[in-house]
Amino acid sequence: MAKRIDVSGLSAYYGGTKAIEDISMTIEPRSVTAFIGPSGCGKSTFLRTLNRMHEVIPGARVEGKVLLDDENLYGSTVDPVAVRRTVGMVFQRPNPFPTMSIYENVVAGLKLAGVKKKSVLDGVVESSLKGANLWNEVKDRLNKPGAGLSGGQQQRLCIARAIAVEPQVLLMDEPCSALDPISTLAIEDLIGELKERFTIVIVTHNMQQAARVSDRTAFFNLAGVGQPGKLIELDDTQRIFSNPSVQATEDYISGRFG
């Protein structure tokens, strides 16, 4: 189910601007890896290169390699659409499709993949919503609009939608930054459960969150405005927050800058 990600020598550009430079790292399967760092350091950009969402922005491009187990996501014969079915994504702001019901939102990915059988879809809706800890709250109103849920519920609906297609990897781009603390807690608990099944990468601005949910933490930084972001260090979360090997990491974590 879950796969390992090996990134080597990855740089990403927006037009002529280099956003991140020469990033290499390994992300272990069935673990939670958190990306932290100041705004503009490229952690979200890097996250989006892991499922080829970076290139949907006009003028954006990527150099380098991302291996999912042993397959290069940027190989010349690789279809980005297939990549995104394998590597799911949850966004910063909850974005259920406003024109769809809760049910339709969950099965949207399966419908795209051509699954039509009602019994299969019904089963996936229940298992995905249970997987996202949302089933009990919405099981009686599956045909109501997804946009009518609270922000936290919407975000869990988006997680259900993402896991419904059984991806190998789940990318989360600040999934709690638009949520209140109680909804945040619900999502964090959920992340703990989901890592049994998926490789999870989460970008967060909240260092307590990184410390709570992740097994490994990567710290990104940039030398200055207009400079590309770089990976400073990646280590076990406990080590990053207690005894990081780079001074900049310690400065950032202890609040001396950023």
Next chain:
Amino acid sequence: MTSSPPGVPRETTEASTETSPRRRSSLQGNSRRGDSIFRGASAGSGILLLVIMAAIAGFLIYRSSIAINKDTTSFLTTFEWDPDNIQKPSFGIAVLVFGTLVSAAIAMVIAVPVAIGIALFISHYAPRRIAQPFAYLVDLLAAVPSIIYGLWGALFLVPHLGGLNSWLDHYLGWTYIFKLSHPGAPARSLFTVGILLAIMVLPIITAVSREVFRQVPRMHEEAALALGATRWEMIRTAVLPFGRPGIISASMLGLGRALGETIAVATVLSASNVLSLHLLDAGGGTFAQNIALKFGEAGSVGKDALMASGLVLFVITLLVNGAARMIVARRKEYSGANS
């Protein structure tokens, strides 16, 4: 406007400002003059619109009632248009209802899919460098006067549609609708009018749809892409459903123009009192075209009769718009406006 918010006793708010008379004067001041002028002006404009609408409707109803009282035949089902006949005035609008609805329907069937295609091309497919001038070109098309379309239709479209008409006759003639009764006759038919109207309403539908498609939140598009949607699937999943109310509104604007178009239709169509389901045959008529054609020569009853037909057109347009609003309102909770 002067009422205090519920639950807040008015005395308290006043008492608190009375503690310091000097400060009260500096705090209260005059009501903002600019605000009140602007409020008056905008409210006045709104009222003016209602007055104009009421005046038009009242005028139409009044003049129509005169004519309808003199009618000796059944207004809605008669084909003959002869209101100034002293013995037996008759003004049937059956042909006009049919012609107006059919030509507008043909126009919509052709124009709406094409307009959505162009709008999507501009908003989601074309590189920005091409999209901008292209969008401008489409807007420009909306500025071409009707008479130009009419002349182009009569002098270019009519002579050049013979091939298409015989093709339709050959392959779809069995449907009855596309049967050509007089092959080789000039294509001054409802079908030709429909095509011309389609071209005329294309820019407005395109322009409105394009703006709606551009407003689809980026996050919904990315949601679809991240689920493994191709470009087209993303458009089907995120863009078109979100734009649906906008597409309907745009189509209504276009339909309004198609129903009411006068001079272009009058230039192309060879008018007659014949109601024929053979859409490729010359003949038929529309409300607006009929009014334009008959107004000059009409006597007093004739003018009132034309008013009556105008009233029917007015009612048809209102009904169509009402139906469209109902379609939009029915799925309001799914509109995306509350996200």
